[in-house]
Amino acid sequence: MGDGDKAGSIEQGLARALARIGLPGPEEITRLTGGATMESWRFSTAGEVFVLRRAPSLDFMKDRPFGHGTEAAIIRAARQAGVTAPEVILNLEASDGIGSGFVMRALPGTPDPRAILAMEQPGRILTEVARDLARIHSLGRGDVPPDVPEIDYREGVNALRLQFEEAGGDRPIIALGLRWLLDNIPQREEPVLNHGDYRLGNILCEDSHLTGVLDWELAHFGDPHEDLAFGCMAVWRFARYDRPALGLGSLDDYFAAYETESGRKVDPARFRFWTIYRTIWWALGCLKMAAYWRSGEDRMLERVVISRRTSEQELDLLMLLEQDAPEEERARRVILPDMSCIYLGEASQPEMATAIAEWLDTLKDKLTGHDRFQLAVARNALGMIAREADLLPASRDLLLAEALLAGEKSLASPQLLAELKAMAIEKLSADVPKYPALRAARQKWIGEH
Template identity: 75%
Template sequence: MIDTASLREGLARVCERAGLGTLTGEPQRLTGGAVMESWRFSAGGSDYVLRRAPSLAFMEGRPYGHAVEATLIEAARAKGVTAPAVVAVLEEGDRLGSGFVMRALPGTADPKVILGCEDPDGLLRQIARDLARIHSLRKADVPAGVPVIDTRAAIADLKQQFMAAGGDRPIIALGLRWLEDNCPPPVEPVLNHGDYRMGNLLVEGSRLTGVLDWEIAHFGDRHEDLAFGCMEVWRFARYDRPALGLGAVEDYIAAYEAKAGVTIDRERFRFWTIYRTVWWALGCLKMAAQWRSGADRMLERVVISRRTSEQELDLLLLLEEDAPEAERARPVVLPDMSCTYLGEASQEEMATAIAEWLETLKEKLTGHDRFQLAVARNALGMIAREADLLPMESDLLLSEELLAGEKSLHSSGLLADLRSRALQKLSADVPKYPALRAARAKWIGEH
């Protein structure tokens, strides 16, 4: 991460070059952003946001850079999308790496605040409206470099990512095989935002004020963007509101259809929900690889990698619909993980003690440092809970059998075994994940 002095010097150069006025005050690191850094600053009486990569190495292998992303945002604005105005793209002489500067918009991206708004139904309609506008863009409207996604090639790429990450997660293997077996025929591609969900939308009251984070925009099936925002992980605390945590999927789709003038295929919607659940599971796994490589040593990387288990549980909830009734009815048996320690402190107790001490520092920290403290305490909680997790046999062989189609949801006892694994792993990683409570109620009758 860049030091504050270098950041100020670089921003001063950008402000002078772009005619934004004199930099005032200290730049503030914004929380959130699983991939890029965001810094809010003031210059010439106006507020701006710098969006930059944590390192130049972090940009290697990406389909396009920040200059293309900035031009893409301006193209979306021209179509009426509620996106921020880009005022400058970083240059080598700025010595800030790769990124661009936007005018700051009113509102918050905090899902906890947004999901408590007074008019969630009205906000959902605005979100559907802007998505329809994004999907109205064609290749002639955007800069060269925005890729066109071939679905089968994309599935093959996910499979390569899975193997590179060890290839030993059976539920992901099951999902990959399902995608290969159920890939729909191609459709006319439209511009997909690629990350259109709660957390990347700015809202003030019940009004949409900004669509952020365009770094993975591409041309593809419109159902992908629609499905992604309805995944369980982006509902946050509102598990009962499947569409972005705001309302019903049916209402979201109806509002989108009215604005886009199309009819949504529910089977395609399900395919892309499963695809994106696999995609994000692998995206979480990659966070650990990025940390190990040194491309980004932020604490969030290693912690987000453990959120893979959220997607595995969600994926199993989606896929189990295809299992025979007898397998869906088979009871799930969870092992007894209780353990009593005598004498010296256990791993769990030591992790808990450190977490309690970190909590005493909370009031002494502000901004991103306070956010990092919360991430550190989450990490220690994972370590403490994992101490009681019984070791499992290697999942590599089972994953290979599932990828090859040698085993499936029709295999006797497989679904019950995968359910048990998913519950155990997620209970250690993220016990407060809303879908975990729903899965425990559905699978083991716990209330």
């Protein structure tokens, strides 16, 4: 079903839902871009603008820790605590016939990371981000529904290990990271409410001010350092790899602002643990996207493309872990194979993929909204196919992964770190060659400028 057909179906269901609170039916329904798991639809009614957040079916929610009713209650509690969270005006009901979800009053600002990073006062946004996180972390068990889960650190690491094994257990860099987690689990800290997905892409900003915090579906109780670390991952800094705090500024400024607002001291060791934990979590989350697609459960194009972003996290993970290697291994030369390939005669597979991508580019002005976004995703997928045909990186090695996970090999093993560095660079060069951390890694590891 295309976005146009969906909009017609959603319009009828929304009209039923809005009638319950005395509002007329929706107008100008448009699907917002992004949203690999949930859909967001913008519409107007009674002279105001709202956003519907929904899952396409009730079955889609069956394996989640809590439903949209709890998510909406968390948002309401956060808003009451002074967080720049949206105002939820109603929850969908089964009789509305459009799945599970809720409606929020639209907030000003843009979620576009690049637009936010280009604003004049990123430091001010960072201070407001730290303020909002501190307010989220002030919420206790009595403030939210009882089904909001608490993460047990060791159970969380074991769950990642199980997920890794279910995905083949053959990625040496992820295995190395899992071994590190198992060896460095911190003591439990008094849990606080975590947003769970606090990063660029899930916040709104306007005129160098934070105007909204979105996407609360991963909220849980746990270590506050987890929330602090997640938004600082390299993948969520986008073009500003040089600004380690959400792409907006320095960690020192970020921690100072958070400590002032929360009265809680930031522990760098715990921050590092959760940065590594969440990097592995997202690497495995990317892998799982392909499994969703293969199962037929969700054939969304974005899922297969996101699955290839595992290589971003593998490189980020190795850059986080290498500081534990002996100096002689960190200094060892990284040798990359010759990736050049010249084709003669009939068109090659990468040339055909490139030709299709160039043709799709001619259609972008004919599409709008989510369809235009999907076209960009399709072009990215074709680019991956073209590059991988020239380069088939040996990123899978079951025996090496098992040895690393068992602790039989480590970063102290001669030549291993250099080999993993070459593996990470090759794979990411095929998958996402414009990833900012790749340039930093090439400069650091092979002296490329």
